[in-house]
Amino acid sequence: MNAVALVSTFGDVLNTDELLQIFTQLLNKLKSEIKRQQTMKALSKIPTRELNFAKSVFYLQRINSPNILIERILSTPWKLPSRTLHSPS
Amino acid sequence: MRDLAESVFDKLVKRFREREQNVKLDVFNTLTDFLKMIVYIDERKDADENMEEILERPELTRLKSSFLDFNNKITSMISTLIKVFADKKSTPVLKIAASNLLLRAAKYTPEAVIENIDSVFPLIKNIYAQTSNPSELRVNMLKVLRSLSKSQIGRLRPQFQKYFDDIINLIRSAIQNDYFKLSSEGFRDLSIFYKVLRPTVKDSSAGYSKYVQPLIGLVIAKLKETDIDQEVNY
Numbered sequence: 001m002n003a004v005a006l007v008s009t010f011g012d013v014l015n016t017d018e019l020l021q022i023f024t025q026l027l028n029k030l031k032s033e034i035k036r037q038q039t040m041k042a043l044s045k046i047p048t049r050e051l052n053f054a055k056s057v058f059y060l061q062r063i064n065s066p067n068i069l070i071e072r073i074l075s076t077p078w079k080l081p082s083r084t085l086h087s088p089s
Numbered sequence: 090m091r092d093l094a095e096s097v098f099d100k101l102v103k104r105f106r107e108r109e110q111n112v113k114l115d116v117f118n119t120l121t122d123f124l125k126m127i128v129y130i131d132e133r134k135d136a137d138e139n140m141e142e143i144l145e146r147p148e149l150t151r152l153k154s155s156f157l158d159f160n161n162k163i164t165s166m167i168s169t170l171i172k173v174f175a176d177k178k179s180t181p182v183l184k185i186a187a188s189n190l191l192l193r194a195a196k197y198t199p200e201a202v203i204e205n206i207d208s209v210f211p212l213i214k215n216i217y218a219q220t221s222n223p224s225e226l227r228v229n230m231l232k233v234l235r236s237l238s239k240s241q242i243g244r245l246r247p248q249f250q251k252y253f254d255d256i257i258n259l260i261r262s263a264i265q266n267d268y269f270k271l272s273s274e275g276f277r278d279l280s281i282f283y284k285v286l287r288p289t290v291k292d293s294s295a296g297y298s299k300y301v302q303p304l305i306g307l308v309i310a311k312l313k314e315t316d317i318d319q320e321v322n323y
Contacts, residue, residue, distance in 0.1 A: 001276070001277075001280065002276040002277075002279055002280050002308055002311075003308060003312055005279075005280035005281075005283050005284070006280075006283060006301075006305075006308060008283075008290075009283040009284060009286070009287050009290070010283060010287065010294060010297055010301055011290070012290060012294070013294045013297050014305070018305055018309065021309050021312075022308075022309060022312065025309065025312035025313055026312070029312075
């Protein structure tokens with residue numbers, strides 16, 4: 001959440017490397033939450049993390065970051081695992 | 090009604106000297122309710138305090154018109170509260186109750202508390218710095234700082250601004266703390282501090298290099314940490 005606040009206030013002064021690190025970590029959090037989706041507790045956290053990520057991208061667009069940066073962040077390779085409520089045996 | 094309220098307020102503040110702890114606790118609770126009575130406040134903000142920073146909705150917190158000149162009362166209450174914190178006979182339970190009252194004052198009447206920032210900020214700093222204090226008390230001090238900071242977004246006053254260096258040092262110490270309640274509260278303080286420095290992206294980012302940039306590494310490092318404790322939500 002602090003990272004979202006940081007991007008929303010100083011996103012235009014952060015350098016590209018810092019922004020990429022923040023967005024990569026936000027994506028990683030989202031990914032790890034989805035991987036842990038076997039429990040209801042983890043499931044309930046997914047929307048919050050998705051919201052945090054979406055909000056950060058929104059702020060980045062609002063401060064007119066170069067499109068190339070947004071494209072680079074959004075094209076970061078990450079794949080959602082198939083959603084299943086059963087834990088792998 | 091206002092006259093009655095004012096006379097009751099003074100009498101309650103005088104009862105801070107009460108010897109019996111339970112009576113003191115009741116006095117603090119009554120004053121907390123009293124502070125709630127003199128303001129119009131949007132209670133939805135209390136529903137989920139973790140979310141309040143990211144929701145950009147209009148807020149409603151202001152003194153009722155009949156209590157607009159209530160600041161001097163708050164001043165006397167704060168100076169008496171400081172004595173309670175300084176009193177060696179005060180138990181941790183009592184100090185926590187006093188900190189809750191201070192927190193309510195900071196939340197409901199931040200401008201009045203900012204008027205006393207020269208005595209309130211050293212209090213926040215000292216209580217936080219004493220590691221022997223209960224964590225709840227230290228967390229409450231960080232919450233007081235957050236409420237005060239929030240009131241300065243877009244209307245920063247010089248008496249608050251002069252504490253920026255101290256505030257950022259306190260926040261840095263909090264976010265590096267091993268105890269997750271202190272570090273997460275530190276991060277919440279930091280989130281608000283960004284907004285105080287730069288209320289909108291159109292404003293100057295002058296404070297960034299001095300106050301924010303040195304902390305970026307810490308923020309990113311914390312983000313990289315794996316979620317060992319599932320309860321932590323930075």
